[in-house]
Structure formats: C-alpha cells, structure tokens
Amino acid sequence: xxxxxxxxxxxxxxxxxxxxxxxxxxxxxxxxxxxxxxxxxxxxxxxxxxxxxxxxxxxxxxxxxxxxxxxxxxxxxxxxxxxxxxxxxxxxxxxxxxxxxxxxxxxxxxxxxxxxxxxxxxxxxxxxxxxxxxxxxxxxxxxxxxxxxxxxxxxxxxxxxxxxxxxxxxxxxxxxxxxxxxxxxxxxxxxxxxxxxxxxxxxxxxxxxxxxxxxxxxxxxxxxxxxxxxxxxxxxxxxxxxxxxxxxxxxxxxxxxxxxxxxxxxxxxxxxxxxxxxxxxxxxxxxxxxxxxxxxxxxxxxxxxxxxxxxxxxxxxxxxxxxxxxxxxxxxxxxxxxxxxxxxxxxxxxxxxxxxxxxxxxxxxxxxxxxxxxxxxxxxxxxxxxxxxxxxxxxxxxxxxxxxxxxxxxxxxxxxxxxxxxxxxxxxxxxxxxxxxxxxxxxxxxxxxxxxxxxxxxxxxxxxxxxxxxxxxxxxxxxxxxxxxxxxxxxxxxxxxxxxxxxxxxxxxxxxxxxxxxxxxxxxxxxxxxxxxxxxxxxxxxxxxxxxxxxxxxxxxxxxxxxxxxxxxxxxxxxxxxxxxxxxxxxxxxxxxxxxxxxxxxxxxxxxxxxxxxxxxxxxx
Amino acid sequence: xxxxxxxxxxxxxxxxxxxxxxxxxxxxxxxxxxxxxxxxxxxxxxxxxxxxxxxxxxxxxxxxxxxxxxxxxxxxxxxxxxxxxxxxxxxxxxxxxxxxxxxxxxxxxxxxxxxxxxxxxxxxxxxxxxxxxxxxxxxxxxxxxxxxxxxxxxxxxxxxxxxxxxxxxxxxxxxxxxxx
Numbered sequence: 060x061x062x063x064x065x066x067x068x069x070x071x072x073x074x075x076x077x078x079x080x081x082x083x084x085x086x087x088x089x090x091x092x093x094x095x096x097x098x099x100x101x102x103x104x105x106x107x108x109x110x111x112x113x114x115x116x117x118x119x120x121x122x123x124x125x126x127x128x129x130x131x132x133x134x135x136x137x138x139x140x141x142x143x144x145x146x147x148x149x150x151x152x153x154x155x156x157x158x159x160x161x162x163x164x165x166x167x168x169x170x171x172x173x174x175x176x177x178x179x180x181x182x183x184x185x186x187x188x189x190x191x192x193x194x195x196x197x198x199x200x201x202x203x204x205x206x207x208x209x210x211x212x213x214x215x216x217x218x219x220x221x222x223x224x225x226x227x228x229x230x231x232x233x234x235x236x237x238x239x240x241x242x243x244x245x246x247x248x249x250x251x252x253x254x255x256x257x258x259x260x261x262x263x264x265x266x267x268x269x270x271x272x273x274x275x276x277x278x279x280x281x282x283x284x285x286x287x288x289x290x291x292x293x294x295x296x297x298x299x300x301x302x303x304x305x306x307x308x309x310x311x312x313x314x315x316x317x318x319x320x321x322x323x324x325x326x327x328x329x330x331x332x333x334x335x336x337x338x339x340x341x342x343x344x345x346x347x348x349x350x351x352x353x354x355x356x357x358x359x360x361x362x363x364x365x366x367x368x369x370x371x372x373x374x375x376x377x378x379x380x381x382x383x384x385x386x387x388x389x390x391x392x393x394x395x396x397x398x399x400x401x402x403x404x405x406x407x408x409x410x411x412x413x414x415x416x417x418x419x420x421x422x423x424x425x426x427x428x429x430x431x432x433x434x435x436x437x438x439x440x441x442x443x444x445x446x447x448x449x450x451x452x453x454x455x456x457x458x459x460x461x462x463x464x465x466x467x468x469x470x471x472x473x474x475x476x477x478x479x480x481x482x483x484x485x486x487x488x489x490x491x492x493x494x495x496x497x498x499x500x501x502x503x504x505x506x507x508x509x510x511x512x513x514x515x516x517x518x519x520x521x522x523x524x525x526x527x528x529x530x531x532x533x534x535x536x537x538x539x540x541x542x543x544x545x546x547x548x549x550x551x552x553x554x555x556x557x558x559x560x561x562x563x564x565x566x567x568x569x570x571x572x573x574x575x576x577x578x579x580x581x582x583x584x585x586x587x588x589x590x591x592x593x594x595x596x597x598x599x600x601x602x603x604x605x606x607x608x609x610x611x612x613x614x615x616x617x618x619x620x621x622x623x624x625x626x627x628x629x630x631x632x633x634x635x636x637x638x639x640x641x642x643x644x645x646x647x648x649x650x651x652x653x654x655x656x657x658x659x660x661x662x663x664x665x666x667x668x669x670x671x672x673x674x675x676x677x678x679x680x
Numbered sequence: 681x682x683x684x685x686x687x688x689x690x691x692x693x694x695x696x697x698x699x700x701x702x703x704x705x706x707x708x709x710x711x712x713x714x715x716x717x718x719x720x721x722x723x724x725x726x727x728x729x730x731x732x733x734x735x736x737x738x739x740x741x742x743x744x745x746x747x748x749x750x751x752x753x754x755x756x757x758x759x760x761x762x763x764x765x766x767x768x769x770x771x772x773x774x775x776x777x778x779x780x781x782x783x784x785x786x787x788x789x790x791x792x793x794x795x796x797x798x799x800x801x802x803x804x805x806x807x808x809x810x811x812x813x814x815x816x817x818x819x820x821x822x823x824x825x826x827x828x829x830x831x832x833x834x835x836x837x838x839x840x841x842x843x844x845x846x847x848x849x850x851x852x853x854x855x856x857x858x859x860x
Contacts, residue, residue, distance in 0.1 A: 419784060422849035423819050447734075471731050479744070486745045487856045490764040491849070496728070498735045499745040511737045 280306040282322050282330060300338045307331045308358065335361065341536045345526070348544075351615055352579060356632060363632035364529040370408040370415065371398055372426045373434065373457075375492050376464045379425045381406065387420055401606065402434050404464075424491040429457040432527075432629055432637040436520055436575035437461040439602040439627075439643045443568050445470045446515040451504045451558050454481035456488035458520060463494040472497040473514075475507060505553050508560040515569030519558040521551040521587075523578035527638020530631065548582045552590050559595045564646040572597065572644040577637055579630065581614045584640040588626060589619040596648035599625045602641050607634065610642070681720040681736070681743065688753065692717070692724060695759045696750075698810035699823060703772035723752045723860065724759075726768065749860055762859065763822060763847040766812075770820040773812035775802045777826070777843050784815050787822065788850035796838035805830045811843060822848030 099107065283303070307327050310317045314324055328350070336346050339361045353360045372395075374381040381397070381404055388395060392412035398405030406426075408415055415421070416428055437458050442448050442465045453459045453474035463472050474489070476482045479501045489497050502510060504519070524547050525535045555574055564570045574591075576583050588610075591597060599622040610626030612619050626642040684692060696704055707726070708715065714729040720743060727735070727747025735746045748768065751761040761769075779787055783797025799816050807829045813821045824846045833842050851859065 417853060419788060419815060419819060419821065419849070422788065422852055423821075471734055473734075482744050483857060483860060486749075486860045487852055489745070490749065490767075490859070491852045493767045495726075495748050495767075496731060497746075498731065498738065498743070500738045501742045501744050502738075510739075510742075511734070 280310050280317070281319055282307075282326060297338060300334050304331065304334050304338060304358065307334070339365070339536070342538075342540065344540050345536065348580060349526075352581070359632040360630065363630075363635075364533075367530055368430065368631065368635065368637055371429060371431045372406050372408060372415065373429045373461060374404045374406065374426050375424055375460070376404060377468060377493055378423070379420075384420065384425055387425075388415075388418070391418060391420075398431055398434075401604070402431075402438070404461075405431060405434055407431075422491070424493050427457060427460060427488065427492065429461070430637050431635075432577065432639040433457050433520075434461065435602075435604055435607075435627070435629065435636075435639060435641050436518060436573050437465065439575075439604055439641050440516055440518050440571065440573040441603060442466050442516060443470075446566075446569060447471045447473075447513070449473045449475065449507070449511075449514045449517045449558070449561055451475050451507060451517060451519045451554065451561075452477070452521060453485050453499075454478060456485035458518060459485060459497065460488055460492045460494055462518065463489070463497055464492070466496065468494060468496050470496060473500065473511070474498070475500045475502050475504060477501070477503050505557050508557050512561050513563040513566075514561050515563065515566045515571075517558045517562045517572045518575075519554055519572065520575045520577075521554050521583075523547050523551065523576040523583050524580060525577055527577040527579045527629075527631070527640075529638075531637070544580055544582050547578070548587060551576070551583055551587045555587055555591045556594060559591060559597055559644070559646060560651070562646050564596070564649045570646045571600070572646065573602075574640075574642045574644065576640050578640065579628070579638040581611055581617060584628070584642070585611050585614065585619050585623050585626065586617060588623060588642045588644070589617075591644065592620050592622075594652070595646070596650055596652060597644040597646050599623065600643050600645045601625050602627050602643045604641065607641070610640070681718050681725075681732075681740065681746075684717055684719050684724065688719065688759075689717075691753075691757070691759045692750075695761060699761075699769050699774070699812065700772040701774045703774070706772060707768060717750070718746070719753075720746070724750045726750055726765075745860055761823070761847065763849055763851045764859065766820055766823065766847070766849065769823060770812055770814075775805045775809050775811045775826070776814055777801050777805075777811045777824070778814045778816055778818075779821070781816055784821065787813060787845065788848050790845060790848060790850065790854070792827070792841045792845045793824070793843040794838065795833065795836050795840050795842050798833065798842050801826075801830050801833060801842070803830055807832070813843065813848070820849075822846070822850075 307330060310319075311324070311327055311331070314327075318324070318327070332343065332346050332350060335341065335350075335357065336343055341349075341361075349360065350357050374384045385395060385397075385406060388406075388411075393415060394409040394411065395406045396409065398407050420426065421428075440448075440462065442462045444466055446466065447470060448462060448466070450459045450462060450472065454476040456474065459472065459474045466472065472494075474482075474485050474497055476485060476499075482499055482501050485499050489499070500510075524539050524544055525532055526539070529535050555572075558572050558574070562570060562572050574588060578584065588599070592599070599620075602625065604627050607627035607629045609624040610628055611617070612621055612623050623642075626640065629636045629639040629641075631638055693704055715726060716729050716732060718725045718727060718732060720740075725745070725747045726749075731747060735743060748764060749762055750765040750768070751759055753759055777793065778799040778801070779793055779797050780799045783793060786797060787793055793813070802811075805811065805826050807826060809826045810823065811826050812823045815821055822845070825844045827841045827844050828836060836842070
C-alpha cells in the first residue's frame with residue numbers, strides 16, 4: 060500500500076518562508092550614523108566606574124596639593140601678579156562676559172555626559188579649579204580656544220604659558236592640557252553634529268509650514284454641484300464621500316475664510332447631512348436632529364455609534380465584594396478593570412476566556428451584566444434603607460437589583476413593567492441576585508398612581524427611541540422619524556407625571572423622582588422635564604453625578620427653565636458610556652397645580668408658568 | 681394571593697424538611713421581622729409580612745412575584761421546589777455534597793453527579809436524602825437527592841451516580857421563562 064503518490068501540481072499556499080525573513084536592524088544603524096552614544100556592556104560600565112573613582116581620588120589629592128602650592132606662591136608674588144592678571148583678564152571678559160558662566164556649566168555638563176569617552180579619565184580635574192583662582196584661570200583658556208579652535212597644540216602651549224606665569228607646579232599645567240584635549244575632542248565633532256541636526260530640524264519645520272500654508276492657500280474646497288452629486292448617488296463611493304465629509308467639516312470650522320464665494324453655509328450643511336446619511340446609513344430626519352445636537356462633534360458621535368461599548372458588570376454587594384469578585388474572575392481567565400472612580404461596584408471586562416454571562420459566579424448571582432450608563436440613574440436616586448421605592452419601568456431588572464442592593468434588602472421595592480414577558484426577566488434576576496424585598500407587578504405605568512402612592516423615591520427609566528444606544532441596536536438609524544420621537548415624548552410625559560403622582564412630598568428622607576432615558580434627543584429629555592416642571596409641584600435638584608454634560612437650557616426653538624442645567628447628559632464619544640440622560644426632581648407639594656381651581660386642561664402655557672412661579676416662592680420660604 | 685391551606689402546608693413542609701429538617705422553624709420565627717408563606721398562582725412565596733400587606737394593593741392578575749418564590753404545586757397536588765429557594769435552603773442545609781470543579785460544569789448543565797465528580801459528602805448521609813450541592817469553593821450550586829449513602833459511596837466505582845440532580849442555578853439561564 061504505502062502513501063499515494065501526489066500527481067497534482069503543488070500550489071503555493073502562502074508567501075513562503077523567505078517573505079517572513081527578518082529585516083535588518085534599522086535602529087542600530089541609524090544610531091551609528093548619527094554618531095550617538097554607544098551602549099556599554101555591563102562590565103564596561105563597571106570598569107568605567109572604577110576608573111572614574113580612581114580619577115576623582117587622584118584629583119582630590121592633586122587639588123589639595125595645588126591649593127597649598129598656590130596659596131604659598133600667591134603670598135610670595137602677590138604684588139607682581141595682580142596687575143598681570145588684571146590685564147590678561149580684561150579682554151575676554153569684555154567680549155563674552157555673559158557667555159562665560161553658561162559656557163562653563165556647559166563644559167562641566169558635557170564632561171558628565173561623556174562618561175563613555177576614554178580620554179575622560181582625568182576629566183574630574185575640571186573641579187580642580189574650585190579654589191579662589193578659578194575665576195581668572197578659565198577665561199584665558201576660553202579665549203585661547205576661541206582664537207584658534209582648530210589647533211590643539213597652540214592652545215596647549217598657551218595654557219602652559221599661563222601655568223608658567225604663575226610658576227605653579229607642573230601638575231596644574233597637565234590637568235589643563237588634558238581638559239583642553241577633551242573639550243577639543245568633543246566639541247568639534249559633537250557641535251558639528253548638533254548643528255547639523257538643528258539645521259535639519261529647522262529645514263523640516265520650514266518645509267512643513269510651507270506645505271501647510273500652500274494647502275491652506277491654494278486648496279479651497281469646492282462644493283460639488285447638484286449634478287455631480289446625483290452621479291454619485293447611483294454608485295456611492297464611500298472613500299470619496301468620507302473625503303468630502305472631512306473637507307466640508309474643515310470648511311465649516313472656519314466658514315468665513317474657507318467658504319466658497321456665493322455658496323451659503325446651508326448648502327454645505329445639507330450636503331454634509333446627505334453625505335453623513337449615506338456614509339453611516341441613517342435616515343435624514345435623525346441625522347438632522349443629531350447635527351443640531353452635535354454641531355461640532357457629529358462625526359465623533361457617529362463613529363462612536365459604530366463601536367460597541369465595553370462590556371461592564373456590576374458586583375452584587377449583597378453576596379460578594381468587588382475585590383473578591385474580580386479575583387475570582389481573574390482566576391477564570393477574565394481580563395478586567397474597575398470601571399472608574401465614580402463607581403465602587405462596576406468592572407469593565409476587556410476579554411474573557413469563558414462566557415462572562417454563564418460562569419458559576421454569574422449563576423450564583425455575584426454579578427450582573429449591566430451597561431455602565433445604567434448605574435447612573437440609580438446613583439442619582441440614592442436609595443436609603445427602609446424606604447419605599449418604585450421602579451416604574453423596571454425590566455429587565457438591572458437597575459432594580461442595584462436599588463435593592465443599595466437598600467440592603469430592607470424596606471420595600473416595587474418593580475413594575477408594562478410588558479409581562481419582560482417582567483419575567485425581572486423575576487429571574489431578582490431571585491438570582493438574592494433579593495427578597497421586592498414585589499414585581501405588571502401595570503401600565505400611567506395607571507400606577509391608582510394602585511399605590513406615597514413612595515419615598517421613584518425611578519422612571521422611560522421607554523425611549525434609543526438614540527443613545529445605536530451601537531447596541533443599529534435599527535434605530537433608519538426606523539425612527541419625527542412621529543416616533545414625538546410619540547415617545549408624549550408617553551414619557553404621561554409616565555413622568557404618573558411617577559411624580561406616586562411620590563410622596565411629605566416623606567422625611569425622600570420625595571425624589573429620577574427620570575432617565577437612553578436617548579439623546581431634546582424632545583425626550585429636557586422637553587419632558589420642562590413639561591413636568593410646569594405641570595407639577597416639582598423642582599430640579601443636582602443629580603449628585605459629578606461628570607457628564609449639563610442639560611440644554613436653550614435649544615433651537617425651545618426655551619426651557621434655567622434650572623434644567625442641573626440635569627446631566629452622557630454621550631458615547633465623550634464618556635464611553637451609552638448616550639444617557641439623567642434628571643433628579645424633588646417634589647415639594649402633593650397638590651396638583653390647576654386641579655383645585657379648575658379642571659386640568661390641555662397645555663395651557665400661561666397658567667402652567669404662573670404655577671411654577673408660585674411653587675418656587677413656596678420653596679424659598 | 682392567599683395563605684396556604686392545612687393540606688398544602690403539610691405537603692410543602694414535608695418537602696422542605698427533606699432538605700433542612702427541623703430548621704423550618706427558623707424560617708418562620710425570625711428575629712428580624714415576621715415572615716410568612718403565601719400562595720399565588722400555585723406558587724409559594726416566602727415574604728416579609730409588611731411587604732405582603734403592601735402587595736395586597738396589587739390586583740391578582742397584575743401581581744407577578746413577591747419576596748422569594750420557593751416552588752410550585754403541581755396539578756397533581758405535589759410540591760416541587762424551585763432553584764429560587766436555594767438562598768434559604770443552603771444556609772440551613774443538613775446534608776451537603778461538594779462537587780469537584782471538573783464536575784461543576786456538568787452539574788450546572790443539569791446532569792447527575794457521579795462518583796468521579798464527588799469531592800466531599802456529609803458523614804452519615806442516608807440514601808435518598810435531600811442534599812444541597814456545593815462547589816469546592818462553598819458556592820451553592822443546586823440541590824438533589826443522594827443516590828447512595830455515604831458508606832456506599834466509599835466503595836463504588838467512579839462511574840456510578842452518587843446524587844440525583846433536581847435543580848441547579850444553571851436554570852436561571854436555561855429556563856428563565858418557566859422559572860415562575
């Protein structure tokens with residue numbers, strides 16, 4: 060039998076081994092070329108250290124000897140020397156008195172830097188001139204150097220002469236000679252290299268600047284005409300569209316100078332809108348709304364919607380602690396980190412070798428998968444122990460379980476959801492997390508005030524269009540139009556009023572209502588709150604969340620109550636959370652304005668406003 | 681929602697005592713408040729009394745759950761414990777079985793426990809005794825019935841069943857809809 064002979068031609072399956080061949084080490088070559096420092100081996104470093112130590116020791120001894128000698132000699136020849144020195148000194152001093160000190164420093168610094176240099180052995184001798192004559196010893200040398208930088212010998216002679224003049228011992232002369240050698244050795248090469256590099260850098264910078272100015276001057280972006288675009292729409296080329304988006308954004312960022320003559324800003328905007336719609340596949344209504352919301356950061360927002368938010372989990376403080384949980388999960392091969400400073404129970408999961416939603420710890424209720432943004436409304440609600448709390452739109456129970464955990468299973472928690480199927484998910488999560496203080500009901504939220512009122516706190520995470528969680532559900536991009544938004548908004552207003560009615564203003568610890576949505580639209584957020592402010596005796600209070608953007612007070616055609624800046628908005632591109640809105644209201648009176656005097660009529664702006672004013676006065680008292 | 685009848689109470693407590701014995705009375709006389717058992721939709725809920733009274737506001741058809749669900753009465757009138765009762769069964773359990781981490785996953789998928797997966801077992805467990813199943817890190821995983829007594833377990837071969845599976849926490853995922 061044996062192996063069958065392969066008759067077919069062999070087809071090469073990949074680029075082959077040679078393609079993977081390592082490239083030559085470019086880094087080292089470059090460094091050599093530049094004449095940079097050579098890396099020393101460990102032994103070399105050790106030897107160098109020893110040598111240095113020896114040198115400093117010798118220098119110290121020499122210095123002492125020097126000092127003694129000089130002192131003696133100075134005493135002897137004091138009268139002779141002083142005038143000489145003066146004359147010698149004056150010339151260089153007048154030339155570069157300012158430079159001197161800095162150059163001296165530079166020299167010594169260089170000495171330190173150039174440890175690797177062999178000639179540096181006696182370098183420490185520079186410090187040999189720390190006695191009282193250092194002031195007039197150096198200038199001479201410097202001057203000589205300046206006059207004839209190239210020739211070492213003459214400099215040496217010069218220094219020798221100086222030494223002779225003083226009649227000092229041969230030691231000091233030698234020292235100087237060495238030093239000069241070093242400096243001469245270092246400086247011409249290094250200085251030249253440095254100069255060259257500087258020059259190159261300057262050149263490059265200039266070239267870049269030139270390029271930029273060229274672009275700015277010559278290339279004003281020209282908006283394509285209608286026909287051109289029509290051609291495009293038949294076969295949209297995404298690369299071209301993306302380029303155009305970039306260019307239009309560039310023009311719009313400084314329209315006065317970059318805009319084309321005779322073309323209005325509106326034309327640019329409508330073109331940008333169309334391009335964004337095709338590129339990110341949104342419908343035009345939604346894109347217009349988003350462009351109003353994010354005039355500057357629209358692209359960032361849209362890009363952030365294309366990326367999934369990180370998976371986050373919340374530790375169940377009833378059963379475990381975050382630290383223990385993190386340890387257990389790390390042992391299971393999960394890569395995680397705390398979510399941030401703002402939460403003590405959240406963890407971000409980067410990657411995991413096991414399904415994070417099916418570990419034994421998950422099943423035992425030690426944690427729950429929950430988006431980071433859904434922590435926020437509960438943190439704003441700040442539930443206390445032994446309170447009666449209502450979660451009006453509770454499914455699937457992430458926020459409910461968090462509330463119960465903060466209450467430590469005391470008090471009473473009512474979780475309501477209008478959808479019976481989804482309410483089952485609440486039950487599952489509650490039991491898994493070991494929560495016993497909760498009643499799950501299935502009412503339409505609007506009817507809840509008829510069932511029960513007098514809650515200390517109410518959380519309403521209203522159903523919404525979901526424009527903040529497009530990354531989770533991209534359907535939103537195309538299937539939401541103005542009607543849907545307004546329908547959501549209407550429902551939210553009704554629910555919020557119902558939630559406010561359920562709350563008890565007289566409760567000692569509470570009287571708070573937290574409203575949240577996962578939408579970024581103003582119609583579903585600020586508008587709803589503003590409506591509630593007019594219709595009920597409530598006021599906005601700080602949410603207690605120290606990050607996030609302030610809510611809009613003025614937006615396009617809307618003019619809201621100034622306190623709306625106390626609300627908080629969260630965006631995917633700035634906070635890496637889902638798009639979210641959180642507002643915290645405090646109820647200060649159980650009266651329903653307008654109901655005692657006359658039956659509540661449909662939106663009567665004037666009367667509503669006056670009620671709010673009276674309410675605010677009451678609050679001041 | 682109503683209190684249990686005498687007969688229901690009897691069957692229910694009989695079942696419960698298989699797992700926690702006379703510790704049942706600890707469930708009823710609690711120092712931290714009065715608790716009671718209530719029947720709703722054939723299911724037995726264990727709930728604090730003041731919470732139960734408040735829940736009375738909610739009409740029968742709209743009430744889904746309150747407190748902790750212990751299990752349900754079958755149409756035949758027997759009582760079946762649900763995994764949701766584990767939080768109360770585990771601390772009072774009289775007989776326990778620990779499974780090795782290799783067999784943990786098996787049990788969570790609804791399989792019985794074999795001798796090879798058995799880590800530890802309470803001394804003197806009689807045959808057909810209700811047991812609570814733990815992982816080796818003392819994490820309650822579910823409950824079942826001992827198929828063999830402790831004595832017999834010592835001498836059987838690794839492939840024999842030592843405990844029958846009744847409920848495990850994997851059911852929170854596998855059968856969320858039928859949980860309640």
